[in-house]
């Protein structure tokens with residue numbers, strides 16, 4: 197197992213006015229054996245990051261390390277080609293060869309290394325066994341389900357026993373139901389082999405369920421690196437907060453009153469808990485609360501330190517969403533999204549509470565978490 201380290205990696209495509217900065221001083225360490233998920237919207241540098249690690253792109257500046265080897269550094273004139281990096285990659289579209297049987301697809305990286313035939317045979321069967329596709333070796337890719345094709349792509353990446361596994365949106369071609377199984381499977385394989393892995397996705401569900409740690413990219417700039425729970429509960433800024441899940445956002449100002457801090461957002465007014473009130477210097481802020489951290493009640497609730505009363509609202513939408521309800525409550529002119537375990541009727545008058553410990557305050561100017 198090895199660590200992968202990107203030190204201030206910048207990648208610029210093109211020159212002059214038409215140039216695109218795909219990666220901007222990316223500083224990212226993937227620990228030995230770690231499962232790192234890199235997230236970001238389309239066109240924000242995810243594939244480029246993987247290609248730079250694989251050696252399919254040369255960085256414009258910075259250093260890439262795999263284990264103790266410096267594999268790319270323009271300043272030091274170092275560039276180790278992909279074939280000498282011992283990295284396996286599963287591409288965004290899987291890129292299986294349609295005219296080759298599954299066996300030959302998996303064997304391909306070994307054949308180009310001129311490995312002896314019997315050894316290729318043994319290694320291909322071994323990895324096919326691990327991935328549960330041993331019985332498909334004689335078929336063509338088109339004769340496989342999406343999930344099986346994905347496993348073939350993973351088998352091909354793993355067959356040369358790489359030190360690092362890179363996966364680019366490996367679930368994007370799968371329908372929602374298979375995705376869940378495919379995710380569990382990838383996680384299990386990664387655990388079993390203990391291989392240092394970087395997986396790229398724009399789907400928060402992939403990131404939250406798979407990652408040891410998550411890195412969020414925005415226009416080639418890392419916004420935050422952290423445990424899934426950290427990124428979800430303490431998003432570094434509004435971009436991350438929005439990207440990793442649903443969140444209610446209210447603009448307002450902080451007003452001090454007798455040593456305590458209040459949030460005044462016009463329709464939404466509440467007293468901030470000491471935990472959130474601390475450190476606030478900004479006047480103009482954005483308050484964020486995730487739908488599952490809003491609590492609704494038809495009767496007023498007994499005193500509870502973790503619930504802050506916000507006001508009386510009216511239920512406008514209540515939809516069953518399998519084991520939970522997606523509710524929309526109107527409080528004066530503000531609309532609040534709520535995920536609730538109980539159902540409400542349209543027009544129900546409810547008390548609205550926010551879970552104190554989950555209130556997030558962002559500076560309106562910088563959009564950073566305070």
Ligand SMILES: Nc1ncnc2c1ncn2[C@@H]1O[C@H](COP(=O)(O)OP(=O)(O)OP(=O)(O)O)[C@@H](O)[C@H]1O
Nearest residue numbers: 209210216218236237238239240241242243244245
């Ligand atoms: N070979 C290239 N030449 C010029 N520009 C490129 C090249 N490859 C990528 N880019 C640009 O770099 C930026 C980042 O692209 P990248 O493929 O890394 O995005 P991505 O996050 O993987 O997006 P997606 O989710 O759509 O796959 C984009 O603006 C893209 O147009």
Ligand SMILES: [Mg+2]
Nearest residue numbers: 242243244288
């Ligand atoms: Mg991509």
